[in-house]
Amino acid sequence: MKIVFYIELVGQTFLIFLTKVGIFSRFFWDILSQALRGPFYTKTFLNQLVQIGFLSLPVVGLTAVFTGAALALQIYSGGMRFNAESVVPSIVAIGICRELGPVLCGLIMAGRVASSISAEIGTMKVTEQIDALYTLNTNPYSFLVVPRVCACILSLPLLTLTSDILGVFGGFLVGVSTLEFNPTNYLLNTVKFLELADVISGLIKAVFFGLIIGVLGTFHGLNTTVGARGVGKSTISAVVWSSISVLAANYILTEALFNK
Amino acid sequence: MIKKTKIEVNSLNKILGSKEILKDVSFILEQEEHLVIIGSSGAGKSMLIKCILGLENINSGSIFFDDNLISENSDKQKFLNKLGVCFQSNALFDSYTVWENVAFKSLYNLSSPNIFNLKKLAIERLEEVGLPTNIAEQYPSELSGGMQKRVGIARSMFSEPDILIFDEPTTGLDPIMSKKIISLIGKIIKNSKKTAITITHDINLALFLASKIILIDNGKVEWSGTPKQAMLSKNKLLNIFLNG
Ligand SMILES: Nc1ncnc2c1ncn2[C@@H]1O[C@H](COP(=O)(O)OP(=O)(O)O)[C@@H](O)[C@H]1O
Numbered sequence: 001m002k003i004v005f006y007i008e009l010v011g012q013t014f015l016i017f018l019t020k021v022g023i024f025s026r027f028f029w030d031i032l033s034q035a036l037r038g039p040f041y042t043k044t045f046l047n048q049l050v051q052i053g054f055l056s057l058p059v060v061g062l063t064a065v066f067t068g069a070a071l072a073l074q075i076y077s078g079g080m081r082f083n084a085e086s087v088v089p090s091i092v093a094i095g096i097c098r099e100l101g102p103v104l105c106g107l108i109m110a111g112r113v114a115s116s117i118s119a120e121i122g123t124m125k126v127t128e129q130i131d132a133l134y135t136l137n138t139n140p141y142s143f144l145v146v147p148r149v150c151a152c153i154l155s156l157p158l159l160t161l162t163s164d165i166l167g168v169f170g171g172f173l174v175g176v177s178t179l180e181f182n183p184t185n186y187l188l189n190t191v192k193f194l195e196l197a198d199v200i201s202g203l204i205k206a207v208f209f210g211l212i213i214g215v216l217g218t219f220h221g222l223n224t225t226v227g228a229r230g231v232g233k234s235t236i237s238a239v240v241w242s243s244i245s246v247l248a249a250n251y252i253l254t255e256a257l258f259n260k
Numbered sequence: 261m262i263k264k265t266k267i268e269v270n271s272l273n274k275i276l277g278s279k280e281i282l283k284d285v286s287f288i289l290e291q292e293e294h295l296v297i298i299g300s301s302g303a304g305k306s307m308l309i310k311c312i313l314g315l316e317n318i319n320s321g322s323i324f325f326d327d328n329l330i331s332e333n334s335d336k337q338k339f340l341n342k343l344g345v346c347f348q349s350n351a352l353f354d355s356y357t358v359w360e361n362v363a364f365k366s367l368y369n370l371s372s373p374n375i376f377n378l379k380k381l382a383i384e385r386l387e388e389v390g391l392p393t394n395i396a397e398q399y400p401s402e403l404s405g406g407m408q409k410r411v412g413i414a415r416s417m418f419s420e421p422d423i424l425i426f427d428e429p430t431t432g433l434d435p436i437m438s439k440k441i442i443s444l445i446g447k448i449i450k451n452s453k454k455t456a457i458t459i460t461h462d463i464n465l466a467l468f469l470a471s472k473i474i475l476i477d478n479g480k481v482e483w484s485g486t487p488k489q490a491m492l493s494k495n496k497l498l499n500i501f502l503n504g
């Protein structure tokens with residue numbers, strides 16, 4: 001009897017999972033087809049670019065500076081163990097550009113942007129504004145979803161590039177103050193071993209993170225069920241699922257972009 | 261004169277999860293008729309409207325508009341374009357000004373909208389619903405509930421729709437404001453000879469405005485008839501509504 005119960009449980013969970021995958025695939029397809037069909041709301045897109053990208057600069061920038069600074073200290077104490085303190089500038093740069101810049105950006109944006117997109121669209125859903133859009137001959141996918149997803153896809157690499165620069169700068173500050181590096185040497189070493197591919201691979205990751213954050217934020221917003229509690233629930237789901245997806249995608253993309 | 265049938269709903273059923281929200285609902289709405297759907301809260305009135313609008317999928321039944329079956333997506337949008345809907349929760353867009361809300365349909369759908377003309381038209385609509393024109397540049401959140409309701413009504417009338425739909429236009433308003441909104445809707449319908457559907461749980465509104473009343477309870481049509489028939493009816497539930 002017990003075995004039957006567990007098999008049923010597994011089966012049910014699997015079915016629910018399949019349904020979710022189905023709903024999500026359908027949503028993704030709807031975004032794509034609506035993006036191609038148009039219209040494209042340029043003004044809304046630019047507005048979202050400011051909301052999503054530009055206004056995230058302070059938090060992303062500060063995170064990058066502090067992380068770069070801490071990274072420099074850690075690599076210094078690690079490097080000291082085999083007399084390789086001089087690797088600090090290059091390892092900081094490579095670590096930030098390949099990994100920490102895009103991942104931290106992705107996680108911060110999952111918290112800041114996926115949540116706000118989901119809460120905004122979710123509130124519109126429960127106050128019948130989404131229904132109203134349909135009756136006013138405006139497709140919510142074109143009007144709400146596509147501009148936000150596009151703004152995320154464009155913002156994330158730009159923010160990542162900013163955090164690459166500021167992260168290296170944070171390392172530089174600690175390097176020349178606490179660690180007493182020569183400023184010129186520090187900068188020369190930073191550039192010497194850093195390859196364009198390091199930066200590019202990070203930016204490619206960021207594009208996918210932007211896609212994930214935009215799509216999951218809008219998805220949870222539009223699937224909000226009744227009431228203020230519904231908005232809260234879908235906002236949590238948007239943050240949790242986009243954070244996890246960013247980290248999972250990061251691993252998959254790192255494997256894909258890895259060169260020996 | 262035989263009046264044209266505008267909307268015909270045939271044995272509509274709607275199931276959500278395991279719950280039957282609408283059971284075998286049928287009715288006919290003729291041209292220049294004002295149908296008032298009445299019923300207690302949770303009876304399925306809003307859901308019925310959303311099914312008719314195609315915002316919710318139906319499980320079985322059929323809906324005709326001007327004798328055309330509404331099923332294909334392209335039909336749905338054409339049909340929607342002929343309706344003006346005023347939602348229960350107003351559904352005003354809070355990041356757009358009042359006049360942008362009113363003119364929204366044209367403002368965001370024409371390839372090159374004439375902003376000046378649209379604003380002028382929006383302000384005319386605001387006057388028609390009895391709002392001061394200086395609120396045009398304000399945001400919906402800066403207005404009182406009654407004013408927001410009027411903005412919603414102005415928006416639904418903006419592009420001269422064939423059929424107007426009002427979902428609980430007086431719910432949440434004080435009695436004086438309710439009276440004003442009721443007479444405003446009465447005026448709009450009589451002046452422009454519009455076909456309209458109004459949802460309410462306010463029997464006075466129904467008796468005052470309707471040419472036909474449908475009473476919905478628990479997702480089913482419990483009673484239907486004219487206001488005169490309603491006054492004479494022995495239907496228990498209807499009498500509860502009538503006697504308060
Ligand atoms: N999205 C939904 N999910 C589940 N149940 C719903 C949903 N929307 C409405 N219902 C249920 O459908 C019934 C009818 O709701 P509604 O049409 O809003 O009633 P009203 O007559 O007050 O307008 C209610 O019992 C409500 O709980």
Ligand SMILES: [Mg+2]
Nearest residue numbers: 305306348428
């Ligand atoms: Mg309702």
